[in-house]
Amino acid sequence: MEIFNTIIGSSAEGKHYFHRDYLDQRLWQYIEHGNQLLVSAPRRIGKTSFLLNICNQKKEGYNVKYHITESINRENDFFKRLYKSLLEEVSTKQNLWVSISEIVKKNKIAKIGPGAIELKSSDLNYFEEFKRLIHKIDLDETLIFVIDEFSETTENIINDQGGKAGKLFLHQNRELRQDKNINRKIRFIYSGSIGLGNITERIGAIKIINDLTDFQIPPFTENEALEMITQLTVAKELIFDEIEKRYLLNKLHWLMPYYIQIVLDETETLLLRPETILEVKKKTINQAIDESLKRRNYFEHWHTRLRTTFKGKYYTFAKEILNAASKSKTGISKTTIFDLAEKFDLREEYNTIIRSLEYDGYISISKKNIYVFNSPILKIWWERNISI
Numbered sequence: 001m002e003i004f005n006t007i008i009g010s011s012a013e014g015k016h017y018f019h020r021d022y023l024d025q026r027l028w029q030y031i032e033h034g035n036q037l038l039v040s041a042p043r044r045i046g047k048t049s050f051l052l053n054i055c056n057q058k059k060e061g062y063n064v065k066y067h068i069t070e071s072i073n074r075e076n077d078f079f080k081r082l083y084k085s086l087l088e089e090v091s092t093k094q095n096l097w098v099s100i101s102e103i104v105k106k107n108k109i110a111k112i113g114p115g116a117i118e119l120k121s122s123d124l125n126y127f128e129e130f131k132r133l134i135h136k137i138d139l140d141e142t143l144i145f146v147i148d149e150f151s152e153t154t155e156n157i158i159n160d161q162g163g164k165a166g167k168l169f170l171h172q173n174r175e176l177r178q179d180k181n182i183n184r185k186i187r188f189i190y191s192g193s194i195g196l197g198n199i200t201e202r203i204g205a206i207k208i209i210n211d212l213t214d215f216q217i218p219p220f221t222e223n224e225a226l227e228m229i230t231q232l233t234v235a236k237e238l239i240f241d242e243i244e245k246r247y248l249l250n251k252l253h254w255l256m257p258y259y260i261q262i263v264l265d266e267t268e269t270l271l272l273r274p275e276t277i278l279e280v281k282k283k284t285i286n287q288a289i290d291e292s293l294k295r296r297n298y299f300e301h302w303h304t305r306l307r308t309t310f311k312g313k314y315y316t317f318a319k320e321i322l323n324a325a326s327k328s329k330t331g332i333s334k335t336t337i338f339d340l341a342e343k344f345d346l347r348e349e350y351n352t353i354i355r356s357l358e359y360d361g362y363i364s365i366s367k368k369n370i371y372v373f374n375s376p377i378l379k380i381w382w383e384r385n386i387s388i
């Protein structure tokens, strides 16, 4: 028997996805006004799910293509992916074949057809080839390339080849966005769990992305969260009153669909035990939260991410801040942070590190000027598993 329609880990689609129409409308408005976007939001908030849902919408005049480029660490591989995707698009349209036949011959393309492009030559400059191809063709719909994990790709390039290569990569992308002949045919929506702003700041390249419009995905409102729980509730005989639903939301505080999903999933496991009645009580919710906290893989990525973002004393400093915030009832003051920065000799850089922790969704500043964990659940997990 299924009690909830939960999904954890992979992107939420179909019956698992809770729609946020006002966000869809806002995104399309931006696109129609000619903007190119940077979708920014912390890890696990639902960026991929949101973007995939956009790709599935039929909007007259637009053709949206989704790409995820997380593992790419070379600029040429990135543009090869775009080039291939564009060729694939062209190959579905007979009228464009003539205009590209010369390119196909020159580049010794072995196979061409939907889902069957084979590029023989690997030593081509795919950035240049991509531009050449786009100049040659006329599309009847604006092509929107959604590039998920773009900031991860940029970070990979910087880590493996240095800041100079990272800047070049960002400049090339900017060139595609700014070329009038290209941007009337193709536009870009970038996304990623790590702040592109923070990455570019680190290599002194913030200006290269200042033409992008920041598109935020906020956490759920209380009403959205309540509706989502109702949508995911499939067992007709289940008793789950609003008071208990609100109790759960109150416990979660930071209304990320991910946390709602993991607690509901644990609740389902508890309710499926023999001789249990199908009723969610406050006790069930407390127990479900406890169970979810035991699952390392639900939270571990918050820690591993910190490990890859920061090295050496930068990592230790960031971790000590989170450790202190996790142990404290009230949070951690700016003075304590400054003292820690002194201890690690990070007076110059500590602000960037704090901004990065804020952007990534670990902490935020309260009205009382105190930094606190956004998620009380993550706070408990951190205290139990990472703090010493």
Ligand SMILES: Nc1ncnc2c1ncn2[C@@H]1O[C@H](COP(=O)(O)OP(=O)(O)OP(=O)(O)O)[C@@H](O)[C@H]1O
Binding pocket: 007, 008, 009, 010, 011, 012, 016, 017, 018, 019, 042, 043, 044, 045, 046, 047, 048, 049, 050, 192, 193, 257, 258, 261
């Ligand atoms: N709109 C939604 N409706 C229901 N569940 C959602 C929704 N958005 C996100 N989720 C939940 O959050 C989880 C993570 O979603 P998703 O992979 O889209 O987030 P993300 O921001 O792309 O994560 P990452 O930063 O790891 O790339 C999903 O597995 C699902 O449990």
Ligand SMILES: [Mg+2]
Binding pocket: 047, 048, 049, 148
């Ligand atoms: Mg994602």
